[in-house]
Amino acid sequence: MSAILEATDRLLAGPSPAAGSESLAAHNVRLGPMPRVGADLIGTLERSGLLGRGGAGFPVGSKWRSVAERRSGPAVVVANGAEGEPHSSKDRKLMAARPHLVVDGALLAADAVGADELIVYVGADHRAAVAAMGRAIAERASTARVPIRLLETPVAYISGESSAVVNFINTDDARPTAGPHPRDRGVSGRATLVQNVESLAHAALIARHGEDWYRSAGRGPTSGTALVTISGAIAVPGVREIDYGTTLGEIVAGAGGATSDIQAVLLGGYFGGWAAVDDLRDLSLDPAMLADRGLSFGCGVIGLLPVERCGVWATSKILDYMAGESARQCGPCIFGLGAIAETTRRVAAGSAAPGDMDNLARWSRQIVGRGACHHPDGAAGLLQGALSVFASEFHLHQQDRRCSRPAATAPRGCGDG
Amino acid sequence: MESLLWYATRGAGMASLILFTAVGCLGMLTVGRWQRPGWPRFLTAEFHSNLALLSVVFLAIHILIAALDPYTSLGLGSALIPFSSPYRQFWLGLGGVSMYLIAAIIVTSLLRSRMGRRTWRAVHWSSYAAWPLAIMHSIGTGTDGGTAWGLLLVGGCVLAVVACLTWRIAATRVARARIDAALPARRVVS
Amino acid sequence: MGERLAIDRIRCDGYGMCAEMFPEGIELDDWGYPILRDGIIPDGLLPLARRAIEVCPVLALRLVNAPARPQSTSPVRPRPVESAPRS
Numbered sequence A: 001m002s003a004i005l006e007a008t009d010r011l012l013a014g015p016s017p018a019a020g021s022e023s024l025a026a027h028n029v030r031l032g033p034m035p036r037v038g039a040d041l042i043g044t045l046e047r048s049g050l051l052g053r054g055g056a057g058f059p060v061g062s063k064w065r066s067v068a069e070r071r072s073g074p075a076v077v078v079a080n081g082a083e084g085e086p087h088s089s090k091d092r093k094l095m096a097a098r099p100h101l102v103v104d105g106a107l108l109a110a111d112a113v114g115a116d117e118l119i120v121y122v123g124a125d126h127r128a129a130v131a132a133m134g135r136a137i138a139e140r141a142s143t144a145r146v147p148i149r150l151l152e153t154p155v156a157y158i159s160g161e162s163s164a165v166v167n168f169i170n171t172d173d174a175r176p177t178a179g180p181h182p183r184d185r186g187v188s189g190r191a192t193l194v195q196n197v198e199s200l201a202h203a204a205l206i207a208r209h210g211e212d213w214y215r216s217a218g219r220g221p222t223s224g225t226a227l228v229t230i231s232g233a234i235a236v237p238g239v240r241e242i243d244y245g246t247t248l249g250e251i252v253a254g255a256g257g258a259t260s261d262i263q264a265v266l267l268g269g270y271f272g273g274w275a276a277v278d279d280l281r282d283l284s285l286d287p288a289m290l291a292d293r294g295l296s297f298g299c300g301v302i303g304l305l306p307v308e309r310c311g312v313w314a315t316s317k318i319l320d321y322m323a324g325e326s327a328r329q330c331g332p333c334i335f336g337l338g339a340i341a342e343t344t345r346r347v348a349a350g351s352a353a354p355g356d357m358d359n360l361a362r363w364s365r366q367i368v369g370r371g372a373c374h375h376p377d378g379a380a381g382l383l384q385g386a387l388s389v390f391a392s393e394f395h396l397h398q399q400d401r402r403c404s405r406p407a408a409t410a411p412r413g414c415g416d417g
Numbered sequence B: 001m002e003s004l005l006w007y008a009t010r011g012a013g014m015a016s017l018i019l020f021t022a023v024g025c026l027g028m029l030t031v032g033r034w035q036r037p038g039w040p041r042f043l044t045a046e047f048h049s050n051l052a053l054l055s056v057v058f059l060a061i062h063i064l065i066a067a068l069d070p071y072t073s074l075g076l077g078s079a080l081i082p083f084s085s086p087y088r089q090f091w092l093g094l095g096g097v098s099m100y101l102i103a104a105i106i107v108t109s110l111l112r113s114r115m116g117r118r119t120w121r122a123v124h125w126s127s128y129a130a131w132p133l134a135i136m137h138s139i140g141t142g143t144d145g146g147t148a149w150g151l152l153l154v155g156g157c158v159l160a161v162v163a164c165l166t167w168r169i170a171a172t173r174v175a176r177a178r179i180d181a182a183l184p185a186r187r188v189v190s
Numbered sequence C: 001m002g003e004r005l006a007i008d009r010i011r012c013d014g015y016g017m018c019a020e021m022f023p024e025g026i027e028l029d030d031w032g033y034p035i036l037r038d039g040i041i042p043d044g045l046l047p048l049a050r051r052a053i054e055v056c057p058v059l060a061l062r063l064v065n066a067p068a069r070p071q072s073t074s075p076v077r078p079r080p081v082e083s084a085p086r087s
Helices: A024-031 A041-048 A060-068 A090-097 A099-113 A127-140 A162-171 A197-209 A211-215 A248-254 A287-292 A311-324 A331-348 A356-366 A375-389 A391-400 B002-031 B041-068 B075-080 B089-110 B117-125 B127-141 B148-182 C017-021 C043-055
Strands: A075-081 A115-123 A148-153 A192-196 A225-232 A238-243 A262-267 A273-276 A301-306 C002-007 C026-028 C034-036 C061-066
Touching: A024 A099, A024 A127, A041 A060, A041 A099, A041 A197, A041 A211, A060 A099, A060 A192, A060 A197, A075 A090, A075 A099, A075 A162, A075 A197, A090 A099, A090 A115, A090 A127, A090 A197, A090 A225, A090 A238, A099 A115, A099 A127, A099 A148, A099 A192, A099 A197, A115 A127, A115 A162, A127 A148, A148 A162, A162 A192, A192 A197, A197 A211, A197 A225, A225 A248, A238 A248, A248 A301, A262 A311, A273 A375, A311 A331, A311 A375, A311 A391, A331 A356, A331 A375, A331 A391, A331 B148, A356 A375, A356 A391, A375 A391, B002 B041, B002 B127, B002 B148, B041 B075, B041 B089, B041 C017, B041 C043, B075 B089, B089 B117, B089 B127, B117 B127, B127 B148, C002 C034, C002 C043, C017 C026, C017 C043, C043 C061
Parallel strands: A075 A115, A075 A192, A115 A148, A225 A301
Antiparallel strands: A225 A238, A262 A273, A262 A301, C002 C061, C026 C034
16 A cells, blocks of 8 residues: 655645645645736746646646637646556545645636636546545635536546547547647647646646745756655655655655665656666656656656566566557557567567567667657657666577576566556 | 430440449459559559549440430430439439439549548448449349340449459458457557 | 658558558558658659558548758657647
């Protein structure tokens, strides 16, 4: 059972999340009532450098501005709490513990971009989050300027992808589309801002305290704090809030320490990739610094792979999961990702055929950018990282057809879908 | 004189039927991705579209001569308003319906890039109705319907379409199975 | 300024006739799905590109304006799923 760990003084400040969702009254007492949208909230967000927390890391202020500066018509705001990434639980924990902070951010976004509708989109299996957001919406309905409705999304990895979100709202089909960008034509054909719930919560605090306050956190090039989810070979798995730039070593120590020696870390979720363990102590969880090393902060997933587990098997499990989660709309994803998953499984099982490794390298290059959404790109990135981080293990599996960790033929834990 | 026009009508009608049969077969071969080494598949597709335009010419000749031939006294009205002619009212009418469906298919295909895909597809699928209507029309109205060679010709057309249709359905099943086999068991998305 | 091909990946059903028609700009992957070459289409090849667009049974291809810029290199990290799809 995961627990929320000690937090820094921002999103998770206030009563312990274990105590349940914060009520409107308590929220207003602690933070004051929701501020009016200032003359230039969008400018404030831009200057704060707030990055999106859904995984893409796109600047929030710019995103709001591009919707606000549309040609005509009212807009729609969607608070995205789908959280389809299996190892991430930060969004559901945030919604369960601080629903009013999320609603604040969403209502501020609605005012800033000129929306006349707000939809809160939550993964159906995140029951605590669904309940908390439902109650919060009911409490705010009478005073909110725009109608708010809660929508539960089907369970799927890609259900949080922006075009899939819009498609589900419009047609009950939670698959990505290849049409216009949601900011141009989204829900009911109107300009739509799809924003992750954690991003909205940060925006709600920035609206109260200003951009300098936001920038006062963060140790490296990226300012601010972020929620991360730690899983795998860790004593106390769960969600915690960190300053950007905190090292992985500190985070692990703060979560009770690793339960075993660690060989690699899954960073950023299945859409991120593996990082080799030599980096552990020095690895700064700062999106810019990670990007410089070819790694990704993504949605803040930190999965510790212990030395007892086989990296090839762990990768194979993830690729099987991602292949299964394909929306099955685009050939390169159906066949390319399918072939990659099947081949990796063969290599993991010690039945690699000649040419398999060459095929994996070739296919992972070939499928990038050739789907309607970025799902195949994520799988390709994960595989490319794995081929590098677990190079010697892959070599062993392919050349000698054996695993250095034979007991781990059906691994569980980090890497399981 | 009259019989010359009458023969021309029937000849153009037969030619039109054979050509549209070929068009339909080529269409099914295109969709089913029929291929042979060394044969570029785009030729099948382009053959299909180009032949369709040629077939329209023969169809137009057939309709105009039949309508304007003083011997038949059908008049353009019979052609433009299905089931309005007293001569073999039902069978002639079927031809009229087929004509309109074909016209819609041709027009929508020429304007394909300017219209919704679903509309274009729905109209194009009516070819599966237009062709049998044409067959029935030719059997019912054609004076040659009773002759051996007439029946042989129509029979040949029917055989060709049945063969291609059977192949096309099987090919689609194979393609779908290929997709299903490519990925591990799915989780329900929608 | 010039034009390049863009493809609707969901509509595309892997017929592959586009690559037959315009091999200079389109090649097929191991499963018969098109890989579009980056960059602007030279004027002399535009007619072939247009025929490729015409021959596609599902109209998955189209021409779009493209700024004259050097061929893009693939990103070190692909963009995550949450961002909107490109064409």
